[in-house]
Amino acid sequence: MPKFSNLFGARTYATKTRTYSDAIEALNSLQTNFATLEAIRKSQKKSQALAIPEMIEWTRRIGYKPSDLDKLNIIHVTGTKGKGSTCAFTHSILARYVPSVLSKIGLYTSPHLKSVRERISINGRPLPEEAFARYFFEVWDRLESSSSPSPEEDERFAAMGAGMKPVYFRFLTLLSFHVFLSEKVDTAIYEVGIGGEYDSTNIIERPTAVGISSIGIDHTRVLGSTLTEIAWNKGGxxxxxxxxxxxxxxKEAWDALQGRADEKKVELVEVPVHPIxxxxxxxxxxxxxxxxxxLAVSLxxxxxxxxxxPPSPACDATSLNDEFLEGLKTASWPGRCQTIIEPGEKKKLEWLIDGAHTDESITVxxxxxxxxxxxxxxKVLVFNQQTRDAGSLVGKLHSILGTDVTFDEVVFCSNITWSSGDYQSELTSMNTSEQEVRDLVVQKQLAEHWAKLDPGSKPTVVRTIEEAVKYVRGLEYDDVQVLVTGSLHLVGGLLVVLEGR
Incomplete structure (x- = not known):
């Protein structure tokens, strides 16, 4: 049994030496399990109304005020598609100004692909394991040992849930604040988790710039079912x-964003594709x-x-200086439009990897x-998606390719990493039905669906990502291109398996 056995009952780890593995075990205990997540979704409006007050209180309990975050000089980025890539481009540009203008650049993104440490990086490097564990347990212990300032406040926040430890993403947001402030970061780039108005990152009071990437339909149970509702939330x-x-x-999204800008007296600028x-x-x-x-150039x-x-030479609507150009050319964002070629004497095997999981991102x-x-x-497709309308996603993928590009093989797998049935420890996921994952319910449905879409290709269902990789590697073709898509969980697990970890 894990030492941290449930969402809100996790106890202090009592040994003197607390390791990185201990931190991951504790962190995983804060994941919202599938049953709890369903209950939260049914009371979503109430949860949203409490989200920011809760986050402010948890921040206070670890020793900070929202105004303390002003020291980080935060660039705040939201959107449905492209917000992570925007953050990566922005970071790469600003890295050209270290150490001449900037000292330390923090980057907070989600989700991670292989290691949770990817979410909190400084100057392009994920936090080392020892530092992650140390800072993690500093936050953990401060939450354990603190309380609200008065019995009335304590009772009010306990009723809200703030007397408990925050769930996984919120805890990591708190941890990022603590890490960046402790490390004296002087520029931080924050990617919103979901939406904006009620996101745990939205206790930031004075960002230096706000960015909004492409808005589409996603997370409808949380953000609303229309572009207007979703854009209103992200404009928060x-x-x-x-x-x-x-x-x-x-138009609907832009009008909602402009309405929020007018409400907040904010200058909202539309960014076209820069000619350079x-x-x-x-x-x-x-x-x-x-x-x-x-968008990253503007930010x-x-x-x-x-x-x-201000950048010198100046960047304007028709020109970019060397630092900006170099930043754009060297930017990287694993799992997004990533190509990995496996060397081999007899076979060329090329993995084309993108964690697209919405209609818009699957399209591009x-x-x-x-x-x-x-x-x-x-051509081979490896696909997994557990929480969204997976059938719709593969249907869109098939319709876009049409008859121009067809797959010889299609492999549907779960998001379980290893053929032993285990997840890589940092890829453990509790927010889907464990029984459905183990029974391959979605995968079997997808195989049937694909057989109707394309009778000419061969659909195969395997249990795990490792088995999917083994299946592809065993194909007796000389030149194989594999599209891996549908889920960042799949992409993260695949990268781990390809590296043999």
Missing amino acids: IMKTGTKAFSVEQP VKQTKLGIDADFQQINAS AQQHLTVLGH ATKWFGKKARKDSR
Whole structure:
């Protein structure tokens, strides 16, 4: 039995030496299990109303006020598709200004692919295991030993749930605040988790710049079922006194964003694709990344200007300086438009990997694969999605490729990492039905669905990601291109298996 056995009953780890493995075990105990998640979703409006007050109280209990975060000079980024890539491009640009202008750049993103430490990085490096464990238990212990300032407050926050430890993502957000403030980070880039208005990152009061990537339909039970509702929620990260930048949006989304900007007295600027970006080979190599790179250019330029160090030579609507160009060319974002070629004397095996998991992201990832597909190669699809409408996603993927690119083999697997039935410890997921995952319910349905979509290809169901990799490697074709998509959980597990860890 784990030492940290349930969501809110986790106890202090009593030994003198607390390791990184102990931290991961404790952190995993804060995941919301499937049954609890369903209950939360049914009372979503109540949970949302309490989200920010809870987060402010937890922040106080670990020793900080929201205004303390101003020291981090935060760039805050939301969106449905492309917000992580935007953060990666922004970080890569600003890294060219270390140490001449900036000292330490913190980056907080989600989800992680292989290690939770990826979510909290400084100057491009995930927090080392020893430091992660130390800071983790500092936050853990402060929450354990603290209480609200008065019996009335204590009772009120206990009723809200703030007397308990926060769930997984909120805890990591608290941890990022503690790490970045302790390490004296002077620039931080924060990717919103879900939405914006009620997201745990939205206790930030004075960001240097706000970015909004492409908005689409996703997380409807949390954010609303229309573009207007979703955009309203994402526009919640705008702050009075801070300039906001958005890529071109559908009219309903733009109108909702502009309404929020007017409400908060914020200047909202629409960012087109920069002409120089169009001519540049981006580090994250896909045509659709041009708009995310252009948004990053605007965010980095505004950030440097607010800090009193406008880029020199200046960047404008028609030109970019060497630092910005180099940042765009060297940006990387694993699991997004990523290509891995496995060396082999007899067979060329190329993995084309993108964690697309929404209609919009599946569309652009599929088009990316279509451009990469070689005429004479054998094509394989490896797909997993447990929580969204998986049938709709594979249907869209099939319709986009049409008859131009067809798959010889299609492999549906669960998000379990190893053939032993175990998850990689940092990829453990409790927010799906364990029984459905083990019984491969979704995978079997997808195989039946695909057989109707494309009778000419061979659908196969396997239990785990490791078995999917073994199956692909065992195919007796000379030239194989594999599209891996549908879930960042799948992509993370695949990268772990490919590395043999």
